[in-house]
Amino acid sequence: MTLTAPAAAHEAAHARELTRAELLRTEVPGPESRRLHAERLEHVPQGVSWALPVYIESGSGAILTDVDGNRFVDLGSGIGVTTVGHADPAVVAAASAQLAKLTHTLYTVTPYRGYAELAAKLAERTPGDHAKKTMFVNSGAEAVENAVKIARKHTGRRAVAVLDHAFHGRTMLTMAMNHKAAPYGTGFGPFAGDVHRVPNSYPYRDGLDGAEAAARTIAYLERRIGVGELAAVIAEPIQGEGGFIVPAEGYLPALQRWASANGVVFVADEIQSGLARTGRWFASEHFGLVPDLVLTAKGIAGGLPLAGVTGRAEIMDAALPGGLGGT
Structure with missing residues (x-):
């Protein structure tokens, strides 16, 4: 699959960022993830289970950043959902344009x-x-x-x-x-x-x-x-x-x-x-x-x-x- 020019630039910039950034800033899970997990246990039924009690703040390409600033390669992709990566520019632009017109x-x-x-x-x-x-x-x-x-x-x-x-x-x-x-x-x-x-x-x-x-x-x-x-x-x-x-x-x-x-x-x-x-x-x-x-x-x-x-x-x-x- 050939990347579009914006997507290719997005991936290239993301790769450069990874070479200079420290991936782990706290223990895993970090303090904010632990706080959110305690909140989850109080308000969300156990049938909605979890694999890793790490809470995600943002994503870019294949990389997820948690609420404590730690970064992970997303091998799960939302169980096969985010196949073009997180925050892909074309997806964001299309969704934003539609939201501005009609939900x-x-x-x-x-x-x-x-x-x-x-x-x-x-x-x-x-x-x-x-x-x-x-x-x-x-x-x-x-x-x-x-x-x-x-x-x-x-x-x-x-x-x-x-x-x-x-x-x-x-x-x-x-x-x-x-x-x-x-x-x-x-x-x-x-x-x-x-x-x-x-x-x-x-x-x-x-x-x-x-x-x-x-x-x-x-x-x-x-x-x-x-x-x-x-x-x-x-x-x-x-x-x-x-x-x-x-x-x-x-x-x-x-x-x-x-x-x-x-x-x-x-x-x-x-x-x-x-x-x-x-x-x-x-x-x-x-x-x-x-x-x-x-x-x-x-x-x-x-x-x-x-x-x-x-x-x-x-x-x-x-x-x-x-x-x-x-x-």
């Missing part, structure tokens, strides 16, 4: 310019050259839930299949779709029904090639669920929860071919793997995969809350007017 109106009541423009860009970037449409929501979990709604409406079927080791979110429906029960689902049940987990391709562990792994998954889909009941198969092209799992070559295309032949909507959850995080715009491209629906979030808006469902126009149009949306 919010409901697109389904009084629409505005940017929605359809971004939908057109996603139609261009997502895999496949078929006609596509996009709806936008606030978070990745919302995108997953809307994909399920759309697939069920389009097919008239109820069941949803997800892969072992999947992570799709923390809402009521997506909790039922996750592989891990703890901590994401512990004590939060009962969970949504008609969600079925099936084996994925995990060549490091199972030793199966793509065709063999696909045959195993398809056998589960046909015998444990039944094609006539299955609305959608939802897969992360590269899984990222508890390790990164890359499927065997040929696995995902074989699964997609089976889904297409049986009227099942194939959904690629690219919320974590998309937007150039794997070296291409979408991880699906590494496998020659053209999903029916593609889900985006995290890196799509440089840290601002935005997510989307992009898919085949005839599938996206299944919902009646008013059936999709949100503030």
Whole structure:
């Protein structure tokens, strides 16, 4: 990815700063971070956990500066959100210009310019050259839930299949779709029904090639669920929860071919793997995969809350007017 001139100058200035600045000015965590952490423990529930009790004041590029003046390389990127870096000049300029004009109106009541423009860009970037449409929501979990709604409406079927080791979110429906029960689902049940987990391709562990792994998954889909009941198969092209799992070559295309032949909507959850995080715009491209629906979030808006469902126009149009949306 080539940096724009302002972004390149931003990165170069930032690199020069690092060579002369002292990275750590206090112990870690410092006194102000400790004070803020005590405040957090008093006012924020423990379920909103923390990895490091260091409180951030600002960010520039890949570097975070905490409230005590200590600097850190941000290897987390907000869990794959700030992929173009913190305070990127182009992102700041675009957000500032929009805030000066309009902060919010409901697109389904009084629409505005940017929605359809971004939908057109996603139609261009997502895999496949078929006609596509996009709806936008606030978070990745919302995108997953809307994909399920759309697939069920389009097919008239109820069941949803997800892969072992999947992570799709923390809402009521997506909790039922996750592989891990703890901590994401512990004590939060009962969970949504008609969600079925099936084996994925995990060549490091199972030793199966793509065709063999696909045959195993398809056998589960046909015998444990039944094609006539299955609305959608939802897969992360590269899984990222508890390790990164890359499927065997040929696995995902074989699964997609089976889904297409049986009227099942194939959904690629690219919320974590998309937007150039794997070296291409979408991880699906590494496998020659053209999903029916593609889900985006995290890196799509440089840290601002935005997510989307992009898919085949005839599938996206299944919902009646008013059936999709949100503030």
